[in-house]
Amino acid sequence: MDALATCALRLGDDSLILGQRLGEWCGHAPALEVDLSLANVALDLIGQATHFLGLAGELEGKGRDADALAFRRDVMDFTNCLLVEQKNGDFAHTMARQFLFSNFQELHLAALAASKHERFAVIAAKAVKEVTYHSKLANDWVIRLGDGTDESRARMIAGLDWMWRFADELFVMDEIDAALGIDKTVLRPAWDQRIDAVLAEATLERSATRRAITGGRIGHHSEQLGHLLSEMQFLQRAYPGATW
Amino acid sequence: MSDSQKEWPLWEVFVRGKGGLSHRHVGSVHAADAKMAIEHARDTYTRRMEGVSLWVLPSAQITASDPGEAAALFEPAEDKVYRHPTFYTIPDGVKHI
Numbered sequence: 001m002d003a004l005a006t007c008a009l010r011l012g013d014d015s016l017i018l019g020q021r022l023g024e025w026c027g028h029a030p031a032l033e034v035d036l037s038l039a040n041v042a043l044d045l046i047g048q049a050t051h052f053l054g055l056a057g058e059l060e061g062k063g064r065d066a067d068a069l070a071f072r073r074d075v076m077d078f079t080n081c082l083l084v085e086q087k088n089g090d091f092a093h094t095m096a097r098q099f100l101f102s103n104f105q106e107l108h109l110a111a112l113a114a115s116k117h118e119r120f121a122v123i124a125a126k127a128v129k130e131v132t133y134h135s136k137l138a139n140d141w142v143i144r145l146g147d148g149t150d151e152s153r154a155r156m157i158a159g160l161d162w163m164w165r166f167a168d169e170l171f172v173m174d175e176i177d178a179a180l181g182i183d184k185t186v187l188r189p190a191w192d193q194r195i196d197a198v199l200a201e202a203t204l205e206r207s208a209t210r211r212a213i214t215g216g217r218i219g220h221h222s223e224q225l226g227h228l229l230s231e232m233q234f235l236q237r238a239y240p241g242a243t244w
Numbered sequence: 245m246s247d248s249q250k251e252w253p254l255w256e257v258f259v260r261g262k263g264g265l266s267h268r269h270v271g272s273v274h275a276a277d278a279k280m281a282i283e284h285a286r287d288t289y290t291r292r293m294e295g296v297s298l299w300v301l302p303s304a305q306i307t308a309s310d311p312g313e314a315a316a317l318f319e320p321a322e323d324k325v326y327r328h329p330t331f332y333t334i335p336d337g338v339k340h341i
Contacts, residue, residue: 031252033273033284040287137283144276 003179005059012052013080019045020232044130051123071236075226082216083166085225096159098138103194104170106131107187139198146202161207168212255281260297267299
């Protein structure tokens with residue numbers, strides 16, 4: 001795959017893996033209404049993944065479509081950031097992950113919507129509206145849990161403490177990212193400002209700085225991603241080409 | 245915490261289908277406060293483009309008529325057909341009635 005196709009793949013993989021993770025909540029969320037909220041966000045993300053992976057397949061030009069890329073690639077070939085593959089944990093963990101990611105994704109897609117690469121811009125323009133709602137939802141929950149009971153606060157702190165080490169990777173640039181023409185490092189100050197504003201309202205502080213963990217973009221994933229894929233890809237692995 | 249506080253209170257949800265129409269009752273959601281109720285209403289009742297505007301209000305704020313008084317309240321209207329404006333001839337040129 002050339003650089004531009006890989007850029008589409010990275011965008012698609014982020015959405016796909018987070019969508020699959022959120023889908024795991026279906027039927028298990030703390031309340032029926034929250035179950036629907038999470039499933040809605042998951043479906044938005046899987047819709048984005050379909051578009052971006054479809055574009056990646058077209059740009060690659062080897063006849064792979066979005067399904068082939070989602071269901072017939074091995075873990076080392078996935079290019080999602082490590083944050084999105086983190087396990088759901090409890091509801092606060094899930095919201096901590098969503099909070100850090102959606103605020104980044106919203107800024108990234110907003111920049112992409114103005115890109116000269118028209119195919120990317122069209123997908124981003126549609127997706128950014130969805131993600132604006134995801135950020136709002138996650139921000140509200142971080143505030144609610146952080147500024148809530150002793151237990152909700154402790155869980156929110158623990159969730160952020162775990163997820164925080166994967167935040168730096170969101171802003172890492174390499175030669176492949178450069179092909180898309182969006183400098184992710186430039187998005188950092190705006191992201192910091194958003195995160196700090198929400199944390200202040202949630203009466204929380206930033207987690208202590210930890211050594212950032214990166215490598216997802218080049219296929220260095222945690223064991224958990226393999227488990228996620230084994231479930232997500234089971235049907236196409238067991239019955240190749242199955243449709244219904 | 246008592247049992248009554250463990251569950252989020254109930255909110256009634258009203259959706260405006262499109263500009264110009266009035267908000268219609270569509271159902272209810274559980275939520276801790278009004279802000280959460282709007283989010284839950286959005287996710288529960290407008291996922292398939294059903295609306296352009298939402299209202300929520302605490303179900304506890306609704307005063308309902310007493311079912312035991314239904315006979316006294318509603319049955320007297322049954323034999324008063326003259327209250328329906330059906331005894332007029334509508335000119336052909338008038339539409340949308």
